[in-house]
Amino acid sequence: MWHKYPNSRCTHVVSIDTIDRTVDPVTGIIRTERVMGCKQKAPLWIVKVRPYSPPACVFAVSNAAARLMQLFGGSEDAFVREISFVDPATQNVTITSVNLSLSQFATCNELIRYSPASPTHTLFSQTAEIQARMALWRSAADGLEKWLVQRFEQNAHLGKLGFTDVLRNLWEERHRAPSPS
Amino acid sequence: MSQSLSPECTPLKQAYDSCFNSWFEGYLEPAIAASTSSETRAAYSKKKADEFQAKCGKVWEEYKACVQKAVKEKGLDKLLQQAREENPLVEPIPPPPVNSTTK
The missing domain is CATH 1.20.5 (Single alpha-helices involved in coiled-coils or other helix-helix interfaces)
Incomplete structure (x- = not known):
C-alpha cells in the first residue's frame, strides 16, 4: 500500500512525504501520516471518470484546488493529508485522506478500508464525505x-x-x- | 521511488523509505502469527517497535527535520495543524457496526 503512488495510472501524485509514523509497542498497529502533492496534469474528467485510484475524491477536490490556485496565480501544487492504520491482529487496513489545499473552502474526507472477508478474499470499502464551508x-x-x-x-x-x-x-x-x- | 515535496529532502526521504520498507517486509506475517494471544502480540510488537527505532530512528530524525522545514516553507503547516485539530486520527477508525439483519 505504501507503493501505491506513484504509479503510471496515477501520475498526478508527484510527491509523497511521511510526516509521522508510530509502531504501537503493545498492539503492533502501524500509524502513518503522509502528505502527498499532486499536480494538475490530467484533465479533471479523467480523475472523475476513473475512480480506481483512492483517494479519488480527494484528488478531484485537490485538482479543483490546483486549478483555482493556478487561476489566482498561486502555487499549482495541491496537497493531501493521508493517515493509514495497519493492524496485524485484525488484518485491517484503513486509509483516510483529506485535502489540505483550499480546505478553507471545501473538504473531502475519504475513508478506505481493507478487511479480510475470508482466507482468500479481502473486502474493500470506500466512503467519502464532501463538505463545503459555507460560513x-x-x-x-x-x-x-x-x-x-x-x-x-x-x-x-x-x-x-x-x-x-x-x-x-x-x-x-x-x-x-x-x-x- | 517518489520525490519529496522539497528536492533537498528527497535523498533523506528515499533512505528512510527503504529503511522502513526493509523493516516492514519481515513484519506482517510474524505479527499475524503472534496475534493469537495478547501476550505474544505485545512481546512481538515491543521487539519490532524497538528494532524499527534502532534501525531507522536516526535517518527518520534527519528526514523529519528536513520535511518539517519544507512543510512550513510551502505554507502547509497551518493547514496541517487545522486538519489535525479537526480530525486527529490517533486511533484506528473502528469498523462500522455490523447490521444483525443482514449478517
Whole structure:
C-alpha cells in the first residue's frame, strides 16, 4: 500500500512525504501520516471518470484546488493529508485522506478500508464525505473582492500612466512642430 | 521511488523509505502469527517497535527535520495543524457496526 503512488495510472501524485509514523509497542498497529502533492496534469474528467485510484475524491477536490490556485496565480501544487492504520491482529487496513489545499473552502474526507472477508478474499470499502464551508464563503468573497480591487487599482494605475504618456507625446509633438506662421 | 515535496529532502526521504520498507517486509506475517494471544502480540510488537527505532530512528530524525522545514516553507503547516485539530486520527477508525439483519 505504501507503493501505491506513484504509479503510471496515477501520475498526478508527484510527491509523497511521511510526516509521522508510530509502531504501537503493545498492539503492533502501524500509524502513518503522509502528505502527498499532486499536480494538475490530467484533465479533471479523467480523475472523475476513473475512480480506481483512492483517494479519488480527494484528488478531484485537490485538482479543483490546483486549478483555482493556478487561476489566482498561486502555487499549482495541491496537497493531501493521508493517515493509514495497519493492524496485524485484525488484518485491517484503513486509509483516510483529506485535502489540505483550499480546505478553507471545501473538504473531502475519504475513508478506505481493507478487511479480510475470508482466507482468500479481502473486502474493500470506500466512503467519502464532501463538505463545503459555507460560513467561510463570506470571507472568501471578501478576499476575492479585495483581490479584484487590487487588480483594478494596479490596472487603473497602469492605465493612467499609459494615458499620461499619450498626452505627453502629443504635447511634445505639438511643441516640436514648427509653428504655423 | 517518489520525490519529496522539497528536492533537498528527497535523498533523506528515499533512505528512510527503504529503511522502513526493509523493516516492514519481515513484519506482517510474524505479527499475524503472534496475534493469537495478547501476550505474544505485545512481546512481538515491543521487539519490532524497538528494532524499527534502532534501525531507522536516526535517518527518520534527519528526514523529519528536513520535511518539517519544507512543510512550513510551502505554507502547509497551518493547514496541517487545522486538519489535525479537526480530525486527529490517533486511533484506528473502528469498523462500522455490523447490521444483525443482514449478517
